[in-house]
Structures are given as C-alpha cells and as structure tokens.
Amino acid sequence: MAKICAPGKPRILCLHGFRTSAAILETQIRKWPESILEKLDLVFLDARYPSAGKSSVEGIFDPPYYEWFQFQVHQDHTEYQNYEECIAYIEDFMVQNGPFDGLLGFSQEEGVALTKVPKIKFVIIISGAKAGGAKYTAPKLAANAFAAPIKCPSLHFIGEQDFQKTEGLALIDSFVDPLVIHHPKAHTVPRLDDQSVKIAQNFVEKILNLATT
Numbered sequence: 001m002a003k004i005c006a007p008g009k010p011r012i013l014c015l016h017g018f019r020t021s022a023a024i025l026e027t028q029i030r031k032w033p034e035s036i037l038e039k040l041d042l043v044f045l046d047a048r049y050p051s052a053g054k055s056s057v058e059g060i061f062d063p064p065y066y067e068w069f070q071f072q073v074h075q076d077h078t079e080y081q082n083y084e085e086c087i088a089y090i091e092d093f094m095v096q097n098g099p100f101d102g103l104l105g106f107s108q109e110e111g112v113a114l115t116k117v118p119k120i121k122f123v124i125i126i127s128g129a130k131a132g133g134a135k136y137t138a139p140k141l142a143a144n145a146f147a148a149p150i151k152c153p154s155l156h157f158i159g160e161q162d163f164q165k166t167e168g169l170a171l172i173d174s175f176v177d178p179l180v181i182h183h184p185k186a187h188t189v190p191r192l193d194d195q196s197v198k199i200a201q202n203f204v205e206k207i208l209n210l211a212t213t
Contacts, residue, residue, distance in 0.1 A: 009041040010101040010207045012124070013094060017106040019055035019065045022046045025106055027061070028189035033197055039204050042104070043097065048089045049082065056187075078131075091116045102207060106189060107164065119152075121210045124203075126157040127187050129167035130174060153210070154178045155203045161186040179203050 016025035022044035029042065047066035055065040070081040094100055094117045104124040114120070154175045158168050164187060172178045181199050183190040192200060 008208075009039060010122075010204075010210070011041040011043065011099065012102045012104050013090075013100045014042055014044045015068070015090070015103065015105040016044070016047065016066070017127070019051040019053065019067050020057055020061065020106075021064060021066055024057060024061045025189070029104075031189075032192055032200070036192075036197070036200050036204055039208065043100070045090070045093055048086060087114065090114065101210065107187065122153040122155075122203075122207045124155045124157075125168075125171065126189055127159060127162050127164055127168065128156065128171050129164040130171040149176045150174055151176045153203070153206055155200070156180045157190060158182050159185045159187060159190065163187060 014022070014025055014029065016022055026042075026044045030037065047068040049067050049069070051063075051065035051067055052070060055063070057065070069083045069086040071083075072079045091114055094114075099118055100120065102120050102122040102124065104126070105128065106126045107128060152175075154172075154177075156168065156172050156175075156178055158165060158172075158180060160182065161184070162168065172180060179199055179202065181190075181192070181196045183193075183196065190196070
C-alpha cells in the first residue's frame with residue numbers, strides 16, 4: 001500500500017549511499033533543523049541488493065547494509081552490474097508509492113536515468129559525482145543524461161575533504177541554477193551551520209512552490 005502523502009509538502013524519495021541503508025541515511029538527515037524537515041515529506045528506501053563487501057560505516061552504524069548496483073573502476077572505464085535492475089527497482093517503488101516531487105541522493109545519481117515515472121521537479125545531491133566525468137564513465141542507461149544542461153532546481157552538498165569533491169564540482173556545472181552548500185567534512189551527510197541552514201531554507205521555499213504546481 002502506498003504511503004499517504006503529506007498535504008502541501010514536497011514528497012522526496014531518499015536514496016542512501018553505497019553499502020549503507022535507508023535507516024542510516026534517515027538517522028543522518030534527521031539531525032538537520034526541524035524548521036527544514038517539517039516542511040518535507042521524506043521517504044527512505046533500502047537498495048535492492050545486500051552488501052557484497054565491507055561497508056565504510058562498519059563500527060559507526062549497525063548493519064544490515066545494502067548496495068544499489070555493483071561497479072568496478074578500471075583505468076579507462078567503469079564496469080557496472082545490475083544498474084538496469086536498480087533503475088527498474090526504484091521506478092517500481094516510485095509508481096507504487098508516489099507521486100514523488102523530487103529525489104535526495106547520497107553519492108547516488110540514479111535519478112538521471114529514470115524514464116517510467118513523471119519527471120522529477122528537483123534534486124538534492126549529497127557528496128555526488130558526475131557519471132561520465134573524469135573518474136566514472138556513465139552506465140549505458142545514463143549515457144546521455146548530461147548531454148544538455150539540467151534545468152530542474154538542485155541543491156548540492158560539497159565536502160572540502162570529500163574524495164569525490166572534484167567530481168562533485170563537475171556535477172554542479174551540469175545544472176542550470178544550482179544552490180551549493182560547502183562544508184568542512186569528508187564523504188558524509190553534514191550537520192548544517194547557520195549559513196547552510198539559510199541556503200537550505202531558500203531551496204525549500206523554492207521547491208514548496210514547485211510541489212503545489
């Protein structure tokens with residue numbers, strides 16, 4: 001049964017990072033100010049596949065851990081497994097539990113390949129990286145995702161110590177009108193300082209208008 005949508009709130013599907021879980025991402029996001037969270041309808045989804053290896057959050061967060069698909073980075077390309085199945089899994093969930101206004105992803109970009117659901121109105125990207133950039137070649141299903149500038153509103157979180165910082169900055173350049181929150185941490189969901197809260201609130205006000213149209 002689909003979850004009942006919260007009236008007047010943008011409904012956002014939240015996708016956790018590699019070998020973590022919906023519960024872990026929710027724990028991290030719930031540390032943000034209530035003044036922001038109370039305006040959003042957040043839905044957290046576990047990835048389809050159990051973790052096939054060690055998680056970077058072992059000893060910090062309890063298992064189980066999950067992964068959306070499998071990949072291996074080679075010198076000249078990135079090899080993906082089960083990417084198409086991952087997209088189908090997310091789309092099926094969105095059809096059954098939607099409609100969704102936007103996506104929030106930690107180190108994930110599956111949203112660029114969705115084709116069977118209504119076009120999302122905005123994205124929130126935490127520690128993202130550009131598929132098809134200098135480090136990661138794009139999966140076939142998302143090969144043309146960045147062929148043209150992406151016009152939907154976007155909020156990006158960039159960590160100064162994040163190993164994906166360079167690719168995260170490249171991803172920002174793919175969007176027409178991005179808002180960016182810089183933080184001093186590494187590859188993580190950061191707490192929001194006063195300046196970050198102001199930027200996040202500006203973004204929320206923008207998407208509140210979109211959710212009602």
